[in-house]
Amino acid sequence: xxxxxxxxxxxxxxxxxxxxxxxxxxxxxxxxxxxxxxxxxxxxxxxxxxxxxxxxxxxxxxxxxxxxxxxxxxxxxxxxxxxxxxxxxxxxxxxxxxxxxxxxxxxxxxxxxxxxxxxxxxxxxxxxxxxxxxxxxxxxxxxxxxxxxxxxxxxxxxxxxxxxxxxxxxxxxxxxxxxxxxxxxxxxxxxxxxxxxxxxxxxxxxxxxxxxxxxxxxxxxxxxxxxxxxxxxxxxxxxxxxxxxxxxxxxxxxxxxxxxxxxxxxxxxxxxxxxxxxxxxxxxxxxxxxxxxxxxxxxxxxxxxxxxxxxxxxxxxxxxxxxxxxxxxxxxxxxxxxxxxxxxxxxxxxxxx
Amino acid sequence: xxxxxxxxxxxxxxxxxxxxxxxxxxxxxxxxxxxxxxxxxxxxxxxxxxxxxxxxxxxxxxxxxxxxxxxxxxxxxxxxxxxxxxxxxxxxxxxxxxxxxxxxxxxxxxxxxxxxxxxxxxxxxxxxxxxxxxxxxxxxxxxxxxxxxxxxxxxxxxxxxxxxxxxxxxxxxxxxxxxxxxxxxxxxxxxxxxxxxxxxxxxxxxxxxxxxxxxxxxxxxxxxxxxxxxxxxxxxx
Numbered sequence: 111x112x113x114x115x116x117x118x119x120x121x122x123x124x125x126x127x128x129x130x131x132x133x134x135x136x137x138x139x140x141x142x143x144x145x146x147x148x149x150x151x152x153x154x155x156x157x158x159x160x161x162x163x164x165x166x167x168x169x170x171x172x173x174x175x176x177x178x179x180x181x182x183x184x185x186x187x188x189x190x191x192x193x194x195x196x197x198x199x200x201x202x203x204x205x206x207x208x209x210x211x212x213x214x215x216x217x218x219x220x221x222x223x224x225x226x227x228x229x230x231x232x233x234x235x236x237x238x239x240x241x242x243x244x245x246x247x248x249x250x251x252x253x254x255x256x257x258x259x260x261x262x263x264x265x266x267x268x269x270x271x272x273x274x275x276x277x278x279x280x281x282x283x284x285x286x287x288x289x290x291x292x293x294x295x296x297x298x299x300x301x302x303x304x305x306x307x308x309x310x311x312x313x314x315x316x317x318x319x320x321x322x323x324x325x326x327x328x329x330x331x332x333x334x335x336x337x338x339x340x341x342x343x344x345x346x347x348x349x350x351x352x353x354x355x356x357x358x359x360x361x362x363x364x365x366x367x368x369x370x371x372x373x374x375x376x377x378x379x380x381x382x383x384x385x386x387x388x389x390x391x392x393x394x395x396x397x398x399x400x401x402x403x404x405x406x407x408x409x410x411x412x413x414x415x416x417x418x419x420x421x422x423x424x425x426x427x428x429x430x431x432x433x434x435x436x437x438x439x440x441x442x443x444x445x446x447x448x449x450x451x452x453x454x455x456x457x458x459x460x461x462x463x
Numbered sequence: 464x465x466x467x468x469x470x471x472x473x474x475x476x477x478x479x480x481x482x483x484x485x486x487x488x489x490x491x492x493x494x495x496x497x498x499x500x501x502x503x504x505x506x507x508x509x510x511x512x513x514x515x516x517x518x519x520x521x522x523x524x525x526x527x528x529x530x531x532x533x534x535x536x537x538x539x540x541x542x543x544x545x546x547x548x549x550x551x552x553x554x555x556x557x558x559x560x561x562x563x564x565x566x567x568x569x570x571x572x573x574x575x576x577x578x579x580x581x582x583x584x585x586x587x588x589x590x591x592x593x594x595x596x597x598x599x600x601x602x603x604x605x606x607x608x609x610x611x612x613x614x615x616x617x618x619x620x621x622x623x624x625x626x627x628x629x630x631x632x633x634x635x636x637x638x639x640x641x642x643x644x645x646x647x648x649x650x651x652x653x654x655x656x657x658x659x660x661x662x663x664x665x666x667x668x669x670x671x672x673x674x675x676x677x678x679x680x681x682x683x684x685x686x687x688x689x690x691x692x693x694x695x696x697x698x699x700x
Contacts, residue, residue: 136633138589138590138591138592139591141624141633141634142589142591142592142593142596142634143593145619145622145623145624145633145634146622146623148623148633149622149623149633165631165632166631167629167630167631167635167638168637168638168640168641169641170588170589170637170641170642170645171584171588171589171590173584173590174590175580175590175591176576176580176581176584176590178533179576179580180552180555180556180559180573180576181573181576181577181580181581181657181658181661182581182584182654182657183556183652183653183654183657184474184475184476185652185653185654186648186649186652186653186654186657188652189648189651189652190645190648193644193648215535223475223479226479227475230475237648237651237652238648240651241644241647241648241650241651241652242644242647242648291534291535291536292534292535295534295535295536295538295539296535296538296539298539305539329536330495331495331532331534331536333495333532334532334534335495335496335531335532335533335534336532336533337529337532337572337576338496338532340575340576340579340580341572341575341576341689341690342600342690342691343568343572343690343691343692343693344569344572344693345603346499346693347495347496347499347500347530347532349603350498350499351495351498351499351532354498380603380604380605381603383603383605384602384603384605418621419621419622421621421622424607424611424618424622425607426604426605426606426607447621448617448620448621449617449620449621452617454614454617454618455610455614457606457607457610458606459605459606460605460606460607
């Protein structure tokens with residue numbers, strides 16, 4: 111009896127993640143700033159695990175940044191998302207894999223809205239049909255792509271060429287994990303571990319040999335704040351929140367920041383550069399900045415992918431200090447080369463370079 | 464005078480976001496905006512819950528409702544299951560519908576968001592795309608961003624990119640018929656009308672402020688003003 115009760119309590123924090131046959135939806139920000147991450151996900155799923163992941167070229171933005179910038183009405187975004195569900199239905203899929211935490215939050219909000227206000231679901235069906243002639247089904251399984259990497263974290267660990275261990279000292283690397291507010295703060299039941307015990311990134315870091323850093327501002331927002339970044343006059347809000355997080359993690363000497371969300375990744379990378387330019391402050395060891403990686407970039411490094419095929423050279427904070435600790439030898443000449451091996455110009459003034 | 468509380472109640476986010484606030488202040492304690500702006504979500508929820516029409520009108524015309532970052536951290540922690548950020552979203556929507564948003568410096572910024580993110584949606588089918596992030600408007604992106612824009616094709620080709628090409632892949636060109644469907648969805652659901660409302664009131668405000676306004680793009684005095692103006696009076700520190 112006691113065990114039954116415990117199982118019931120913990121079931122709220124567990125998440126069922128589909129095993130195969132995914133309808134994949136990309137992120138506006140990730141494909142613009144970190145396209146190598148999405149490419150790793152597809153390559154790993156299709157070519158390493160042999161899974162079926164389908165991408166429909168007619169999939170568009172979910173308009174989530176416009177919605178949280180308060181220029182896109184709720185009924186509009188619900189109908190845009192309904193169109194994505196219609197594309198999924200027409201393509202014969204029932205499991206959706208979402209590559210963006212903002213989109214994921216939007217999808218969770220919409221599904222919950224339809225549950226609590228069934229008349230909104232009916233209205234959305236009418237709007238979509240009127241606008242496009244399409245009809246949709248609600249997905250049977252909804253996962254963020256990090257949920258899927260989390261599900262297969264041990265398969266990655268089993269193929270690991272580089273663990274999250276400092277090759278010189280033998281100590282585990284210290285990983286700061288940043289979940290992103292919209293992953294589970296709004297509707298905890300949709301996230302692995304909910305809002306109280308988020309495991310999605312810490313589970314990966316530990317499976318790959320790292321040690322997760324607990325620090326006071328661990329769950330504080332990265333500082334995106336939508337309009338607080340989109341409009342230049344408001345960016346003090348954004349950078350101040352990022353500075354607060356980095357000041358809080360600094361004493362724990364993290365080796366890397368691991369992110370879940372497209373925006374968080376960008377801000378924690380780019381604001382480190384800006385803070386350094388503005389006041390000379392850096393948050394890593396010996397005047398360096400802390401590399402900020404997506405979960406796919408880290409999974410790729412663990413599996414022995416070429417860092418320059420993952421796109422790590424296109425962050426402001428360069429990852430060489432991390433690569434050195436992990437014992438990954440890189441070919442400097444290959445760093446800024448085209449796909450067919452042609453030398454590109456070498457960019458100047460990058461951090462940690 | 465219209466009853467603003469009744470109008471707010473027509474927004475399901477308001478209905479969901481405000482059950483019964485007991486003024487404990489947990490939302491303010493956890494709020495990233497309250498940390499840096501002169502902002503207190505507890506007071507906003509309390510004021511709206513009070514239902515005083517004149518007070519709500521003042522709020523709809525104020526700077527205050529524009530300080531929230533919609534991180535939704537307040538939703539997780541409210542012991543009564545309220546979501547102050549959803550209340551804010553309903554207030555912002557109403558402020559724009561009624562044209563009150565142009566009364567505040569922060570509210571006027573909605574025009575800048577509409578002319579950037581809003582236009583990107585129709586033009587590209589994306590809220591954000593590499594080619595729409597101009598380095599001069601985004602100095603924080605650093606030298607790597609300028610480099611990426613100067614070498615776009617080569618950079619993205621190595622990472623699997625499909626810039627301006629049809630078919631699956633990152634940064635692929637969104638087909639015309641898909642963008643047309645987006646446009647129709649906006650028309651049918653009130654999204655287009657909402658954009659027009661932002662435009663109409665912004666144009667009126669630009670005239671009142673004596674600033675040049677153009678019917679499209681960002682190359683006009685009013686855009687530059689609302690995108691960059693900061694009175695420095697938004698924080699008590």
